[in-house]
Amino acid sequence: MSTRGFNATGVQEITAAAGVPKGSFYNYFDSKEAFAVAVLTEYWEALVAEYGAILNQGRKPPLSRIARYFAGLAEFHERRRYAVGCLIGNMALEVTPTSEDVRIKLAAIYREWSDALASCLREAQKKGELWAGKDPEQLAVALIDTFEGAVMRAKVERSRAPFDSFERFVLPSLLT
Numbered sequence: 001m002s003t004r005g006f007n008a009t010g011v012q013e014i015t016a017a018a019g020v021p022k023g024s025f026y027n028y029f030d031s032k033e034a035f036a037v038a039v040l041t042e043y044w045e046a047l048v049a050e051y052g053a054i055l056n057q058g059r060k061p062p063l064s065r066i067a068r069y070f071a072g073l074a075e076f077h078e079r080r081r082y083a084v085g086c087l088i089g090n091m092a093l094e095v096t097p098t099s100e101d102v103r104i105k106l107a108a109i110y111r112e113w114s115d116a117l118a119s120c121l122r123e124a125q126k127k128g129e130l131w132a133g134k135d136p137e138q139l140a141v142a143l144i145d146t147f148e149g150a151v152m153r154a155k156v157e158r159s160r161a162p163f164d165s166f167e168r169f170v171l172p173s174l175l176t
Contacts, residue, residue: 062124074163
């Protein structure tokens with residue numbers, strides 16, 4: 001699904017990759033959409049496990065943690081040679097028009113992601129790193145939206161340049 005997309009990946013391919021008979025798929029999942037929700041859950045939990053702790057490293061300045069967090073996510077995509085993009089963004093574009101369950105799951109992921117960033121941004125405000133007049137919740141959403149745009153562009157260009165632009169221009173513009 002991450003390389004070919006949700007719609008282009010059939011149940012036969014999924015079960016073959018898992019090494020189970022096709023008929024057993026529905027013993028585990030009510031539908032292909034339920035499988036997509038499970039895949040998104042696992043993907044998100046893996047990202048949080050790998051990178052989420054960066055935002056909570058209390059000994060480091062909050063804005064430095066945010067920069068390191070996004071640098072880590074960019075490195076994640078670099079290791080995949082920018083070929084697959086972000087499963088969250090890919091599914092948002094491909095599946096949400098036709099699956100309410102997937103849309104609801106993605107909305108929950110985006111809320112959780114925004115909440116984690118907003119918490120770090122509020123801490124930056126308390127420490128005087130971030131201007132108190134900035135709205136941490138809106139800023140968190142803007143960071144995610146612009147980063148996801150960089151992910152899509154990196155996928156198209158097969159290049160790190162969109163992440164470099166995000167790190168050099170977007171982060172400083174939004175966080176100062």
